[in-house]
Amino acid sequence: MFKPLPVSIGLRYLRAKRRNGFISFISLASILGIALGVCVLITTLSVMGGFQKEIRDRLLQMAAHVTVTGDGRPMDNWQRAIDLAKQDKRVEAVAPYVDTQGLIAGSEKRPAIVRGIVPAQEVHVSVIGEKVVRGDFKSLQPGQFNVLLGGELAQALGVDVGDSVVITTSGIQVTGMGAISQLKRFTVSGIFEAGHQEFDAGLAIVDMSDLQRVLRMDDTVTGVRLKLYDMNLAWDVGRDLALRLGGSYLVLDWMQQNGNIFRAIKMEKTMMGILLSLIIAMGAFNLVSSQVMLVTDKQADIAIQRTLGMSPRQVMGIFMVQGSLIGLIGTVAGVISGILLTLNLESILKLIERIFKVDLLPEDVYYITGLPTDLQANSVILIACIALLMAFLATLYPAWRAARTPPAEALRYE
Structure with a gap:
C-alpha cells in the first residue's frame, strides 16, 4: 500500500x-x-x-422537579393549578403541599421544615412512602395529627414511633391574652430514611389538612409540586403553568432549588x-x-x-x-x-x-x-x-x- x-x-x-x-x-x-x-x-x-x-x-426522589407557589402568599386556586398541570402531557404527576418552619420538641428540641402533604397524591411525586423504615406511611390520616420524622431528626429529638412531639410553627395566633405561637401535639407514627442529610435531619411530614388547621389556612396551600417525564423541561413546564394560571406566581425548578x-x-x-x-x-x-x-x-x-x-x-x-x-x-x-x-x-x-x-x-x-x-x-x-x-x-x-x-x-x- x-x-x-x-x-x-x-x-x-x-x-x-x-x-x-x-x-x-x-x-x-x-x-x-x-x-x-x-x-x-x-x-x-x-x-x-x-x-x-x-x-x-437521591435529591429528586424527595424533591419535586417543579414547584409553583403563590410568591409569598397562600395559593387559593390550587385545584385549578392541578387540573391545568394534568392537561400538560409533559407532567407525570402533581400534588399540593403546605410548608412552614417549625420547632419540634421531644426529649430535645430541633428546628425543622414541617410539610403537609396529601399522601394519596404525594406518592406519585416523591418516594417518601418507600423510605419509611419504621411505622406506617398510611398512618397520615386527616384529624389523626400523626407525623413522620427523618431518621436523624428523630434520633436528635430522642423519640421513636409511638412517642409524642410538640410542633411550634412560625405562625402567630392573636388571642385575648395577646399574640401566641401556634403549636400542636403530634404522635410520631413513622420514621423515614431518604439517604440525604437535608431531609433525614430537617424534615417532618404531616397530613396537609392537619397542618392547614394548625396554621388556620382554610383551603389554601403553599403551592403545588410537579413530577415530569423529562426533568430537563422543568423550567419550561413551570413557566407555562404559571402563565396559564394568570397572576403572580413563583416558579422554581429542581436546578434553582439546589443550584448551590x-x-x-x-x-x-x-x-x-x-x-x-x-x-x-x-x-x-x-x-x-x-x-x-x-x-x-x-x-x-x-x-x-x-x-x-x-x-x-x-x-x-x-x-x-x-x-x-x-x-x-x-x-x-x-x-x-x-x-x-x-x-x-x-x-x-x-x-x-x-x-x-x-x-x-x-x-x-x-x-x-x-x-x-x-x-x-x-x-x-x-x-x-x-x-x-x-x-x-x-x-x-x-x-x-x-x-x-x-x-x-x-x-x-x-
Missing part, C-alpha cells in the same frame, strides 16, 4: 532501534505519561460524575479536570524532549534526505508523524486502561478494603454504599482529543527545528 514518504520514514524511525538508548527511554516515558494522564482523568471525572448523579437522583450544590460539584469537577490535564501536559513535555533529542541524533540522516531533494516541509512531516504516533499510542492506551479501571473500580475498592481491613466509604458518613461511577462517552472523547492535541502541538517545535537543519553543517564532521 502506498504511503507518503514522510509517513513511511516517520514509521521507520518509530520502529528503529536508537543509537542512544536514553532517547527510547524518554519516548517510553512520554507514552506512559500521556497514558497515565488520560487514564486518571477518565476515572476521576467518571467518579465525580457518578457522585453528582447519585446526589441528584450542583454549581459547587460542577466547579470542583472542572478544576479537577484542569489540574489532572497537567499530567497529560507532562507527558507532552517529555515528548518534546524525546523529539528534540531524536532530531539531534538524526542530524546526518536529515542532511542526506535534504541533499536527495526532500523539502523542509517533508522533513518536518517525518518528525510530526513520529511524535503524533507516540501521542496516539499513549492516548489509546490511556483510554482503554481508563475505561477498564472505571468499570472495575468498585471491585478494586472492595479488594483494597478487604486486604487492608478499612472502610473507605463509611455509609454513616457518605450515605452511599460503594463507589458510583458515570462513564460518559462525550467525556472520554473530549479527553482523548485534548491528549492528541497536546501531543500534536508537542511535535511542532522539534519538527520545525529538524526542517531548519543546514545539510552542509550537519555533514561537515561525518
Whole structure:
C-alpha cells in the first residue's frame, strides 16, 4: 500500500532501534505519561460524575422537579393549578403541599421544615412512602395529627414511633391574652430514611389538612409540586403553568432549588479536570524532549534526505508523524486502561478494603454504599482529543527545528 514518504520514514524511525538508548527511554516515558494522564482523568471525572448523579437522583426522589407557589402568599386556586398541570402531557404527576418552619420538641428540641402533604397524591411525586423504615406511611390520616420524622431528626429529638412531639410553627395566633405561637401535639407514627442529610435531619411530614388547621389556612396551600417525564423541561413546564394560571406566581425548578450544590460539584469537577490535564501536559513535555533529542541524533540522516531533494516541509512531516504516533499510542492506551479501571473500580475498592481491613466509604458518613461511577462517552472523547492535541502541538517545535537543519553543517564532521 502506498504511503507518503514522510509517513513511511516517520514509521521507520518509530520502529528503529536508537543509537542512544536514553532517547527510547524518554519516548517510553512520554507514552506512559500521556497514558497515565488520560487514564486518571477518565476515572476521576467518571467518579465525580457518578457522585453528582447519585446526589441528584437521591435529591429528586424527595424533591419535586417543579414547584409553583403563590410568591409569598397562600395559593387559593390550587385545584385549578392541578387540573391545568394534568392537561400538560409533559407532567407525570402533581400534588399540593403546605410548608412552614417549625420547632419540634421531644426529649430535645430541633428546628425543622414541617410539610403537609396529601399522601394519596404525594406518592406519585416523591418516594417518601418507600423510605419509611419504621411505622406506617398510611398512618397520615386527616384529624389523626400523626407525623413522620427523618431518621436523624428523630434520633436528635430522642423519640421513636409511638412517642409524642410538640410542633411550634412560625405562625402567630392573636388571642385575648395577646399574640401566641401556634403549636400542636403530634404522635410520631413513622420514621423515614431518604439517604440525604437535608431531609433525614430537617424534615417532618404531616397530613396537609392537619397542618392547614394548625396554621388556620382554610383551603389554601403553599403551592403545588410537579413530577415530569423529562426533568430537563422543568423550567419550561413551570413557566407555562404559571402563565396559564394568570397572576403572580413563583416558579422554581429542581436546578434553582439546589443550584448551590450542583454549581459547587460542577466547579470542583472542572478544576479537577484542569489540574489532572497537567499530567497529560507532562507527558507532552517529555515528548518534546524525546523529539528534540531524536532530531539531534538524526542530524546526518536529515542532511542526506535534504541533499536527495526532500523539502523542509517533508522533513518536518517525518518528525510530526513520529511524535503524533507516540501521542496516539499513549492516548489509546490511556483510554482503554481508563475505561477498564472505571468499570472495575468498585471491585478494586472492595479488594483494597478487604486486604487492608478499612472502610473507605463509611455509609454513616457518605450515605452511599460503594463507589458510583458515570462513564460518559462525550467525556472520554473530549479527553482523548485534548491528549492528541497536546501531543500534536508537542511535535511542532522539534519538527520545525529538524526542517531548519543546514545539510552542509550537519555533514561537515561525518
